[in-house]
Amino acid sequence: MVILATKFIRQFKSREPKPNKLTKKSLRGGFMILAASTLFACNQADIKANANVDTSIDNVENVNQSSTINAKALHSDLLKNVSATVYxxxxxxxxxxxxxxxxxxxLTATSQHPKDLSLFKDRxxxxxxxxxxHTAVTTDGYVFEGHVPAKYVAQFLANPPAQAIGLAVPGMPMGSPGMEYQGQFAPYQIMQINKDGTNQVYADIESADQQL
Known part of the structure; x- marks a missing residue:
């Protein structure tokens, strides 16, 4: 009986299905395809994300450029009928x-070159x-001393304060209009000159773009 049982077990084991090599290869191939597809999808997502970032940056730059152009057009419209003599x-x-x-x-500007500029500044x-x-004086008698940005000349003339005679940028700040050098910029203040001889801050200029 033992011998018969042993033979039966051996025959049963011999009939067990052997691993299908083709199935293993198919599984490996499937995993490789899945991995490649996942990697491709990730790469595509990164490309789209980068494209979206680039597009966003371009949009911001376009908006900034458009705003600058519109602002310049507005200020040019305000200054086109203004004339000044620059000493x-x-x-x-x-x-x-x-x-x-x-x-x-x-702005229409003509130049004069007096021997003593201080006399005109006093005047x-x-x-x-x-x-x-330098000292610029408009035909309306408003004074703009030094490197005042045209933007603020226009802003002042559009609504001149009753007590003011004009604006000044004392000294010659680096990066102010006419003082550009290798992209350098030093923050400065535009001062309002009043009729009683006093002055006050008209605008704080913290960046070169603020002048445009």
Whole structure:
């Protein structure tokens, strides 16, 4: 009986199905395809994400450029009927660059080169501590001392404060209009000059873009 049972067990084991090599290969192939598909999908997602980021950046830049263009058009419209005489030294290069700056915004400017600029600064009420290299005086008598951005010239003339005679940027701040050099910029203040000889802050300029 034992011998018969042993033979039966051996025969039964011999009939057990052997592992299907084709099935294993198919499984391996399936896993490889799945992995490749997943990797491809991830790469596509990254590409789309990067494209969306690039598009967003482009949109922001386009909006900023559009805003700058619109602002310049507005200020140019305000200055196109404004004329001013600029008193400066004949050899002053930054004065010339500032004149080009305001002319690009529509202001009509002519230059005079007196031997003693301080006489004209005294005449038009520019305090000593507010002085710069040139003095611009409009036909309406408003004074703009130094490198005042055209944007703020237009803003002031659109609604001049009753007590003010004009604006000043004391000294020659690096990066102000006419004082550009290798992209450098130093924050500065635009000062309002009042009729009684006092002055007050009209605007704080913290970046070069703020001047546009």
């Amino acid at each position: 400066k030294d004949v050899n002053c290069g930054c004065c010339k660059d500032w004149i080009e700056h305001v002319q690009n915004y529509g 038009y009420g520019v305090p000593t501590e507010m002085r710069s290299c």
